[in-house]
Amino acid sequence: MEVFIERCAGLDVHSETIVACVITGNHEEELVKVTESFPTLTKDLFRLLKWLEDYEVTHIAMESTGIYWKPVFNVLEGFFDITLANAQRIKNVPGRKTDVSDAEWIAKLLRHGLIERSFVPPVEIRELRDLTRLRKKWIGHLTSEKNRIQKVLESSNVKLSTVISDVFGVSGKKLLEKLVEQGYVDPNDVESCIHRSMSAKKQLITDSLFGTINEHQRFLIKQSWVHIQQLEELISEIEKRIDGLLENYKEELTILLTIPGIKKDSAANIIAEIGVDMTQFPTSQHLASWAGVSPGNHESAGKRRSSRTTKGNPHIKSTMCEVAWAVSRCRNRWLAAKYWPLASRRGKKKALVAISHRMLRIIYSMLINKECYKEPQLS
Missing domain, CATH: 3.30.420.10 (Ribonuclease H-like superfamily/Ribonuclease H)
Structure with missing residues (x-):
């Protein structure tokens, strides 16, 4: 050879x-x-x-x-x-x-040149990748602690979640703090804690807070509450550091934000996982395959067998599926119009992977040409 x-x-x-x-x-x-x-x-x-x-x-x-x-x-x-x-x-x-x-x-x-090189991003992208993945972990822990508090509240028959849409919003947090401190919440405390838009539900909120909470349950809630506050501080510090690293990729960040369904956190995850130098991938199909959103290729004796997606980068795949779900809810969007017919024929999960594949190839083209997203005309 x-x-x-x-x-x-x-x-x-x-x-x-x-x-x-x-x-x-x-x-x-x-x-x-x-x-x-x-x-x-x-x-x-x-x-x-x-x-x-x-x-x-x-x-x-x-x-x-x-x-x-x-x-x-x-x-x-x-x-x-x-x-x-x-x-x-x-x-x-x-x-x-x-x-x-x-x-x-x-x-x-x-x-003999028989090894295919794996993608290893530069140091700055690797640091950004570590931070975005850690942020995702902390957010997962934060959600777990919130669910744990909600479970204890339901066990003590505190029905706050049936009255307030977000128990951990501004008003909900104030009410929970009072509940942890005292074990109960007075009607006067309810009025001082809730937002003006909730004043019509003051009596209902007061009734929902009347439960059978005891000292043991207060202790459990307090432990989770302290952990939530610590996690929120850690996430805030991580986001500041992520913002500092993203200063070097303002152009790419601006380009990604023009795509419907992509917000700042999603754009940061995409940059952290695939980088900004698209020459690392020969084509957009290679990028989609590396991310694990391309159909599998299994053919034998002229028969095409399973087209199940291959294993790829799970972090970019989950981010793209979240973005695809967000864009599917956008009205009068070309990508949303592509999603719903697919979902009706093949199911929502397969449709999400298909839209993720399409969006990732669009992102490849946008980053390599330094062009913003242009919405195709709906046919």
Whole structure:
């Protein structure tokens, strides 16, 4: 086979050890293979860097195994051309599974140009990605704590949620604070806590707060309430940091906000997951496949079998499905007009994935051409 890289290395990365195999030479007759193992401590990673430089290695390949590749990538980034490979696509021949043979196999595949490079965004995008994913986690915890409080309130027959649409809104929070402090809420306290628009429901709100809440239930609510306040502070700090990182991507953020259904948080998630340099993906179809919103391709003996979507990036997929659901509720929108016929034929879940696929390809075109969204005419 044709040799594309004369000086390359394959790394088999584990939590405690790294097996590195260097292959040099252009022809099989002058081929040189050197293999060595290194611990994963930071000083040993720099020793690995020096060892690779001594052999004048130019290209490196390694599997994207868990999170173990990240410290290795951080140390070697900037010194070599690093290819991060999907472990499923570079499996060794069955029956020859050792760390040394795996490292040599990765080096051989890289040498002949047989490894497809995985998308690794630049440092700024990786930092933004960490923040947006952490924000999503904290919001999930925040929702769990709110549901936990609601469960305790229902257990004590406090029916506030049947009267107020948002128990954790401005008025609802004031009433809950009084309830946690005193164990009950006076009619006068209700009047001072609720918004003017709720004054007509004052008596109904007062009656809904009369329950069988005891000291144990007050303690449970207070614990969740303190946790909610802490989570809201953490989320606020994260959002400030996200806003600071988004200052470098104002143009792309403005472009994404022109798409119906996309707000600032969704736009930040999209930038964090796919980046702003669309040249990383050869076509919009590649981006959609990487995100896991493309139909599967399974054909055998001329028969097309399952078209189930392949596994992709779950974070961008969930964001795009949320955006697709939001745009489906928009009136007089082209994307919404595409959604409802699909939903009636194939079901809402499949329709959401289909609209996500279409929107992601639109985003690819917009970012690569630096153009805002233009609403197509409804036919």
